[in-house]
């Protein structure tokens with residue numbers, strides 16, 4: 001029998017985080033532990049408010065799902081199918097269960113998850129994300145990110161030029177750009193992209209609103225940099241039409257409902273010659289550690305969500321000189337998680 005425990009948690013950010021469309025200092029999270037025989041599997045739902053899930057909706061979802069219909073984690077396919085049907089949406093809490101199940105399966109099979117997915121072990125150069133801020137603060141944050149090989153810069157507010165100038169004052173590193181749907185005029189977006197290519201950007205994430213379909217069709221054939229869908233690409237079904245609007249997709253466990261569908265999305269994207277970015281929300285080392293096992297499938301990795309928080313309750317893969325080094329612990333690779341010591345947020 002699989003038993004479930006949950007803990008609401010509030011993940012505090014080191015700094016106020018601003019993007020086009022909002023600012024926040026913490027992120028509500030639901031931590032999940034599944035137990036089967038002597039094995040423990042850990043999962044997590046991270047729920048930035050703009051996606052609509054809350055600690056309350058996630059708790060209700062878990063409490064009303066009948067795990068007793070499934071005798072073992074080996075029934076993962078049937079369980080995840082039933083979970084997906086339990087209620088529409090709720091992708092983060094579905095991801096929490098999926099991650100915990102995979103952690104269990106890795107432990108039962110005595111292997112780290114990259115082996116479970118039959119993937120090679122790869123050192124992952126993750127970008128470090130810099131939120132929208134004043135020039136002075138941006139320069140400071142860029143200097144603090146000296147270890148990282150790539151910087152991810154949030155644009156799409158009203159001071160894009162100022163931000164890029166501030167970054168370039170202190171760093172020549174290649175930049176991932178994320179406009180978070182903030183550009184609303186396609187001709188202006190195209191000009192910005194040309195300028196960003198000049199200053200050393202690698203790609204542009206979600207340049208325009210996710211529903212600006214005809215603008216994105218126009219932009220994708222003209223852009224001089226790869227365009228990556230994030231808000232516009234949530235699940236497997238979105239990948240099928242992605243190449244009409246983007247050159248690549250940003251896969252995040254909290255959108256995809258977890259590892260199983262993320263893996264399927266990456267496989268489908270590869271077969272369509274779409275670029276693959278692996279991204280995250282503010283997350284603990286649990287969800288970040290889980291996503292890292294799919295790193296070998298990605299062209300670009302943005303898995304720094306656990307590095308920008310002050311109260312990560314877990315320890316996972318080490319990040320050395322901006323590279324995530326997967327450890328070989330079974331499952332996700334959490335190091336001696338102590339569930340009972342984690343303080344619940346009420």
Ligand code: MG
Pocket residue numbers: 178180205206230231250
């Ligand atoms: Mg994004």
